[in-house]
Amino acid sequence: MPEDSITQQESLAIIESMINKAKNRFSENGFLYLLWGWVILFCSLGQYALLFVFHSPWHWTVWLSTWLALIVQFIYIYRKRRVKRVTTYTEEILRYVWIAFVILLFLMGFIFGSKQSNPNGVINGSMLLAIYGMPTFLSGIILRFRGLVAGGISCWVLSLVAIYAPAQYQLLFVAAGVVIAWIIPGYLLRARYKQENA
Amino acid sequence: MLMFKDLDPILHSQLRLAVVSLLISVKKAEFTFIREKTNSTAGNLSVQINKLKEAGYIDVTKQFKDNYPQTICNITPKGIVAFEEYVKNLQSYLHQGP
Numbered sequence: 001m002p003e004d005s006i007t008q009q010e011s012l013a014i015i016e017s018m019i020n021k022a023k024n025r026f027s028e029n030g031f032l033y034l035l036w037g038w039v040i041l042f043c044s045l046g047q048y049a050l051l052f053v054f055h056s057p058w059h060w061t062v063w064l065s066t067w068l069a070l071i072v073q074f075i076y077i078y079r080k081r082r083v084k085r086v087t088t089y090t091e092e093i094l095r096y097v098w099i100a101f102v103i104l105l106f107l108m109g110f111i112f113g114s115k116q117s118n119p120n121g122v123i124n125g126s127m128l129l130a131i132y133g134m135p136t137f138l139s140g141i142i143l144r145f146r147g148l149v150a151g152g153i154s155c156w157v158l159s160l161v162a163i164y165a166p167a168q169y170q171l172l173f174v175a176a177g178v179v180i181a182w183i184i185p186g187y188l189l190r191a192r193y194k195q196e197n198a
Numbered sequence: 199m200l201m202f203k204d205l206d207p208i209l210h211s212q213l214r215l216a217v218v219s220l221l222i223s224v225k226k227a228e229f230t231f232i233r234e235k236t237n238s239t240a241g242n243l244s245v246q247i248n249k250l251k252e253a254g255y256i257d258v259t260k261q262f263k264d265n266y267p268q269t270i271c272n273i274t275p276k277g278i279v280a281f282e283e284y285v286k287n288l289q290s291y292l293h294q295g296p
């Protein structure tokens with residue numbers, strides 16, 4: 001077919017088909033949700049056990065494993081970028097949502113982690129859950145993935161409940177939060193990714 | 199009788215329209231991705247991409263990744279306006295009937 005002989009209907013069909021081809025790509029495989037979900041779960045339960053079961057003064061050291069997770073994340077992103085052939089607007093927005101989250105997390109860590117406001121060195125579960133809820137909820141909305149929307153809302157509910165819970169249980173609330181908000185949706189995302197990219 | 203504007207000849211071509219429709223939906227895409235999605239040959243796609251670039255509808259960046267040349271395309275604001283205009287004109291033609 002000579003290329004300029006397309007009809008208006010054909011034009012419309014081309015536009016529709018190309019937009020659908022770009023739209024239907026689902027590139028979220030859940031890896032980072034699972035990585036961070038398991039790491040935070042390990043850290044919060046680990047610190048709880050060291051602090052309240054073994055009464056170790058080194059209870060906070062479990063959180064050093066987040067640096068290891070950060071290295072894994074950098075390697076993962078570097079490898080993914082090497083094979084990446086397209087960047088969607090969705091991916092771009094999601095990237096900034098999570099960057100904003102990390103900045104907020106560090107700032108809150110400095111503010112609430114200071115010796116004056118937190119003499120015991122135990123994290124404020126309520127605050128952490130309130131922050132976790134934001135990117136989780138937004139990612140769910142952007143990806144149209146209910147598992148993450150529910151996870152984000154659950155974080156906020158747990159955050160409210162944790163305010164009234166004794167300090168000792170804060171870490172357990174964080175553990176519950178990451179299971180609901182990241183680990184479960186992470187496995188659901190992985191299943192969906194495998195199904196759609198099979 | 200209503201007057202219709204002529205459809206933009208740069209966009210009113212099968213492959214160029216496909217490329218612009220694809221690029222309007224993403225932030226940026228690599229040449230091989232566009233070739234795969236449009237089912238076109240590298241030679242033809244290369245020619246059409248150059249035409250779109252000359253018209254100022256898309257930006258083409260050439261770079262090296264792991265020692266392999268890579269061509270990345272993205273739509274320009276001028277390309278977005280042209281595409282919107284094309285769709286608007288197309289709609290008025292379609293409403294008029296065959």
